[in-house]
Amino acid sequence: MFSLVKDILNPINWIKLILNPKKIKVLYDRIFYYPGLNFKNIKPFILREKYKNFLISFLNYIGKKNHRLNYFFYSDENDKKYKKVELKEITFSLEKNKIISNSAFEALKNYGIIIFENILSDNEREKIIETFNKINNGDKDFLKKNKVLELNKHEKSEDVLVKLLYSELDYYPEIINFSKQVTEKIFGKVIDPVGQFLIHRSIKIPETIFPGDNNLHVDRFLPNLKLAYFPFDVENDYAPFTYAVGSHKINNRYKNFFINNENYIFDERNENSKTFFKQIIKANIKKNSIIITLTNGFHGRAPFTIKSERRSLFLTYPKFNLLTLFSFWSLNKKKNIYSEA
Ligand SMILES: [Fe+2]
Numbered sequence: 001m002f003s004l005v006k007d008i009l010n011p012i013n014w015i016k017l018i019l020n021p022k023k024i025k026v027l028y029d030r031i032f033y034y035p036g037l038n039f040k041n042i043k044p045f046i047l048r049e050k051y052k053n054f055l056i057s058f059l060n061y062i063g064k065k066n067h068r069l070n071y072f073f074y075s076d077e078n079d080k081k082y083k084k085v086e087l088k089e090i091t092f093s094l095e096k097n098k099i100i101s102n103s104a105f106e107a108l109k110n111y112g113i114i115i116f117e118n119i120l121s122d123n124e125r126e127k128i129i130e131t132f133n134k135i136n137n138g139d140k141d142f143l144k145k146n147k148v149l150e151l152n153k154h155e156k157s158e159d160v161l162v163k164l165l166y167s168e169l170d171y172y173p174e175i176i177n178f179s180k181q182v183t184e185k186i187f188g189k190v191i192d193p194v195g196q197f198l199i200h201r202s203i204k205i206p207e208t209i210f211p212g213d214n215n216l217h218v219d220r221f222l223p224n225l226k227l228a229y230f231p232f233d234v235e236n237d238y239a240p241f242t243y244a245v246g247s248h249k250i251n252n253r254y255k256n257f258f259i260n261n262e263n264y265i266f267d268e269r270n271e272n273s274k275t276f277f278k279q280i281i282k283a284n285i286k287k288n289s290i291i292i293t294l295t296n297g298f299h300g301r302a303p304f305t306i307k308s309e310r311r312s313l314f315l316t317y318p319k320f321n322l323l324t325l326f327s328f329w330s331l332n333k334k335k336n337i338y339s340e341a
Pocket residue numbers: 212217218219295299300
């Protein structure tokens with residue numbers, strides 16, 4: 001924040017902006033960036049704790065004012081009533097007309113994770129598999145147009161190789177239609193996704209643990225959504241998605257986990273995280289399934305226990321930014337095309 005103010009006040013940056021007006025997009029993204037967990041970057045150091053705690057309290061106060069976010073993230077959980085949930089209780093199919101039922105959204109609100117089976121037509125699933133094959137086989141024409149990244153050891157466990165392709169998803173209309181319904185319901189308006197085609201290949205068992213990859217961690221301290229599509233079966237030994245059921249609820253206990261966290265450890269290495277682990281569910285799933293999950297709750301990829309490969313297409317929503325968070329008033333007035341949750 002302070003470095004942003006410093007940069008905005010620097011006349012050299014004004015000249016750069018006049019010479020290259022497209023840079024306004026960079027400025028826009030920096031101003032309205034939806035905060036993550038990089039509190040260590042807050043300068044000056046002396047204000048770091050106070051500013052961190054202010055952000056956690058104030059931005060969640062604003063988030064709660066959005067009626068839909070309030071429903072999914074801030075509504076009460078009842079610890080005493082909590083009873084374990086079976087995977088089949090959070091697994092759904094689309095209704096006629098490809099509509100997501102209210103009972104599915106209610107389960108998402110309660111548990112922070114739901115699964116839809118048989119989500120795409122054979123045609124669209126094949127198109128996604130074809131993209132994965134091109135990434136994996138090093139298809140030259142494809143690689144000229146698409147930048148496939150190979151993650152380094154500071155980004156994931158050193159015992160897996162990870163290829164990543166960021167991609168628009170216009171070529172996959174069914175998954176876009178599904179994403180539209182989800183975002184409209186959760187945020188109050190349609191937010192376009194950014195696709196991440198990910199191939200994880202295990203090279204050593206057991207895997208070294210890397211926080212943020214193969215352990216339980218949170219992505220943010222604010223409402224956060226991800227979708228994860230799996231074209232093939234993912235069973236127990238093949239690094240299924242794992243989630244601490246109900247850990248997405250933003251209440252005082254949740255906020256205090258971040259506020260009373262002087263070492264900035266926001267994953268299961270922190271003893272205080274254990275209070276959120278009432279039930280940890282491994283989402284072993286069938287081919288052509290998608291997971292909807294609220295990733296401000298504790299989640300992660302289970303380590304591989306058999307050397308193999310996992311393919312997943314993640315949908316993330318960086319376009320849901322501070323501006324959207326603060327526009328709760330107009331979002332609350334909008335009539336949703338789907339019935340109320
Ligand atoms: Fe994550």
